[in-house]
Amino acid sequence: METGLAQVISLSPARHRDDVLTGAGLLPVLPALRELLPGGLQRGSVVTSGGWGLLSLSLAAGAVADGAWCAIVGVPAAGLRAAAQAGLEPDRLLLVAEPGPGWAQVVASLLDGFDIVLLRPPGQPSAQLRRKLEAAARRYGSVLLVAGDWPGAQSRLLVTDAEWTGIGLGHGRLRARKAQVIASGRGAGERPRLAWLWLPGPDGAVTAAAAPAGVAVAGPQGDYAGAAEPLASSG
Amino acid sequence: MTGQATSRRVLVLRCPDWLDRDSVGGDSVGARAFESVVAIVGEFCPQVEVLRPGICAIGTRGPARYFGGEAELARKLTEAVGRGGFACQAGVADGLFAAGLAARAGPAGLLVRPGETPEFLAGLPVYALDMPELCELLPRLGIETLGQLAALPPAEAASRFGPPGKLASRLARGLDPRPLIPRRPAADLSVQLEFDPPAEQSEPVIFAAKALADQMHDRLAAAGLACVRVQVQVRCADGQELSRLWRHDGLLSALAVAERVRWQLDGWRGAAGITLLRLVPDQLVRATGRQLALWGDSVPSDRVARAAIRVQAMLGHDRVTRPVLAGGRRPAEQVLLVPFGDAAVPQRPAGQPWPGQVPPPAPATVFGVPLPASVADDSGNEVTVSGRAQPSAPPASLAVAGRPASTVIAWAGPWPVTERWWDPRHARRQARFQLVTEDGAAWLAALQDGRWLIEARYD
Numbered sequence: 001m002e003t004g005l006a007q008v009i010s011l012s013p014a015r016h017r018d019d020v021l022t023g024a025g026l027l028p029v030l031p032a033l034r035e036l037l038p039g040g041l042q043r044g045s046v047v048t049s050g051g052w053g054l055l056s057l058s059l060a061a062g063a064v065a066d067g068a069w070c071a072i073v074g075v076p077a078a079g080l081r082a083a084a085q086a087g088l089e090p091d092r093l094l095l096v097a098e099p100g101p102g103w104a105q106v107v108a109s110l111l112d113g114f115d116i117v118l119l120r121p122p123g124q125p126s127a128q129l130r131r132k133l134e135a136a137a138r139r140y141g142s143v144l145l146v147a148g149d150w151p152g153a154q155s156r157l158l159v160t161d162a163e164w165t166g167i168g169l170g171h172g173r174l175r176a177r178k179a180q181v182i183a184s185g186r187g188a189g190e191r192p193r194l195a196w197l198w199l200p201g202p203d204g205a206v207t208a209a210a211a212p213a214g215v216a217v218a219g220p221q222g223d224y225a226g227a228a229e230p231l232a233s234s235g
Numbered sequence: 236m237t238g239q240a241t242s243r244r245v246l247v248l249r250c251p252d253w254l255d256r257d258s259v260g261g262d263s264v265g266a267r268a269f270e271s272v273v274a275i276v277g278e279f280c281p282q283v284e285v286l287r288p289g290i291c292a293i294g295t296r297g298p299a300r301y302f303g304g305e306a307e308l309a310r311k312l313t314e315a316v317g318r319g320g321f322a323c324q325a326g327v328a329d330g331l332f333a334a335g336l337a338a339r340a341g342p343a344g345l346l347v348r349p350g351e352t353p354e355f356l357a358g359l360p361v362y363a364l365d366m367p368e369l370c371e372l373l374p375r376l377g378i379e380t381l382g383q384l385a386a387l388p389p390a391e392a393a394s395r396f397g398p399p400g401k402l403a404s405r406l407a408r409g410l411d412p413r414p415l416i417p418r419r420p421a422a423d424l425s426v427q428l429e430f431d432p433p434a435e436q437s438e439p440v441i442f443a444a445k446a447l448a449d450q451m452h453d454r455l456a457a458a459g460l461a462c463v464r465v466q467v468q469v470r471c472a473d474g475q476e477l478s479r480l481w482r483h484d485g486l487l488s489a490l491a492v493a494e495r496v497r498w499q500l501d502g503w504r505g506a507a508g509i510t511l512l513r514l515v516p517d518q519l520v521r522a523t524g525r526q527l528a529l530w531g532d533s534v535p536s537d538r539v540a541r542a543a544i545r546v547q548a549m550l551g552h553d554r555v556t557r558p559v560l561a562g563g564r565r566p567a568e569q570v571l572l573v574p575f576g577d578a579a580v581p582q583r584p585a586g587q588p589w590p591g592q593v594p595p596p597a598p599a600t601v602f603g604v605p606l607p608a609s610v611a612d613d614s615g616n617e618v619t620v621s622g623r624a625q626p627s628a629p630p631a632s633l634a635v636a637g638r639p640a641s642t643v644i645a646w647a648g649p650w651p652v653t654e655r656w657w658d659p660r661h662a663r664r665q666a667r668f669q670l671v672t673e674d675g676a677a678w679l680a681a682l683q684d685g686r687w688l689i690e691a692r693y694d
Contacts, residue, residue, distance in 0.1 A: 053694040081597035113542020200596035
């Protein structure tokens with residue numbers, strides 16, 4: 001499998017280097033994520049988002065809305081209605097739900113063609129495999145978004161705290177989830193960035209939220225709690 | 236042009252067994268079995284056009300004369316297919332679009348008499364067009380039926396709604412989607428390959444089919460044409476010949492054509508090796524860019540298409556898909572997966588209101604096959620729901636797929652859902668709940684036939 005991957009990579013010349021050099025080095029992200037990823041997603045980089053979830057989908061949404069194509073690999077249960085509500089147009093999505101044992105080769109092939117490959121790797125890929133895929137992303141100027149762990153990632157985003165609103169004990173319904181997301185870079189000097197997001201808001205969109213901090217959640221972001229109090233909380 | 240000429244009479248045979256699948260077009264096992272239905276239809280009329288597994292069409296002019304009228308033809312045909320062990324519906328009308336709708340119009344289908352097709356179409360909702368963007372837009376403008384759409388001047392429909400509007404207007408008026416080019420220069424555009432010695436295995440033939448299809452597409456493109464259908468002819472060393480028509484619409488990739496050749500060969504147990512493969516483009520129309528645009532899709536660039544096709548070559552045609560949002564009440568029903576390169580035709584339009592649909596926000600994880608679960612109350616008894624939609628006790632703990640139970644800290648429901656009560660095979664009664672567990676996860680759970688299922692996770 002490893003040799004097959006090497007072949008795929010060496011067969012395709014670095015056709016898209018020009019794009020990378022001529023200032024197309026960043027893919028846009030949703031406005032709500034700009035604080036976490038200033039400028040957007042760096043082409044040729046690896047970005048992780050913890051496990052699979054709406055955060056993974058919303059990371060790709062801004063670029064896809066801007067005309068980029070995204071392939072989702074290894075997530076048979078991807079909620080595509082949620083993706084659409086978060087702004088990820090199904091029109092420019094490709095799904096490879098079961099990439100099989102040759103998944104790395106599949107990802108390498110997709111990186112040469114798709115601007116974003118959103119991958120949930122099966123198990124823990126070896127360091128050698130990771131390096132090859134990182135090299136493929138660099139060569140083709142695409143972004144590898146990983147829903148999982150990836151030690152060499154340039155940026156890591158993580159939901160560190162979340163609470164659902166709108167639902168009580170036997171009344172209401174799930175309306176919105178307010179989540180704290182922390183982004184950290186690989187550089188030692190870089191400070192982690194923190195933002196509160198509606199992940200998702202009541203219409204499924206991902207927008208900026210005010211920090212809870214004991215104050216009433218109202219004002220421009222609106223209060224989605226309805227009658228019920230915020231309930232669920234995770235650490 | 237030939238635009239105003241009435242469409243030819245068409246009979247569409249529809250086998251619900253294949254069409255109730257959640258994914259359209261791609262299932263090669265389904266396609267294989269459907270070949271036996273096509274073989275039965277082929278005894279009535281050799282020119283069978285397979286639209287996709289589950290639906291095929293024949294022109295009725297010749298066979299109706301032979302079998303004593305269209306009604307008699309439809310009756311004999313459905314009986315023969317029924318004897319073969321397959322449920323089916325037959326619809327007859329002017330043109331393929333109307334015939335397809337006529338087949339769905341009643342339990343056994345419907346015969347629309349010649350010239351009455353516009354009246355038949357007039358009463359149908361615009362959702363019947365299966366063009367998601369238009370179907371959402373038109374009702375907002377007060378155009379709710381095909382009749383109202385047909386009443387718009389065609390030029391106006393074309394200028395207001397672009398190419399999809401032009402297509403929709405033609406369909407609503409009972410015309411063929413695009414005027415056919417009357418002469419048939421098909422012979423010079425066909426491509427073929429001889430196998431010497433005869434190919435004993437199907438793989439090399441399928442491989443050759445991809446190259447041939449590329450060649451055919453190049454020739455069509457050079458002539459500024461697209462084909463509505465492609466005829467795949469296979470000849471054996473013993474002189475036997477098997478020919479099938481497949482719907483193309485300028486939409487199939489070379490790989491998708493090769494996949495159809497595979498279906499055709501799989502369904503056919505020819506004794507001798509294969510000596511000839513020929514692809515004949517049928518019913519030529521002027522190419523208006525990639526026809527994908529007609530379905531409101533984004534057109535993939537060559538670079539994207541090349542990557543997708545390369546992965547299809549590794550994994551198989553139908554394991555690389557594009558999602559199409561469709562209607563439905565269960566989250567898993569709301570998305571159809573269409574193999575890359577195939578046309579997207581949702582059967583349950585997304586624009587329709589689906590009472591009982593789970594309200595937004597939608598869950599980010601949707602289990603195609605719901606996970607078994609157990610929901611218990613404070614004293615450890617499984618929670619049930621009465622006929623009057625009252626839970627036996629508040630849910631207190633949730634265990635998903637055999638994992639340890641976690642405490643439920645918030646819940647809502649039950650919302651009763653009764654689906655398709657008119658269809659005993661698909662009828663479903665559920666009581667839905669949303670549950671939030673102490674680890675912060677939120678779940679869409681359903682109690683159905685006394686069993687708890689997890690349909691989706693909000694994460």
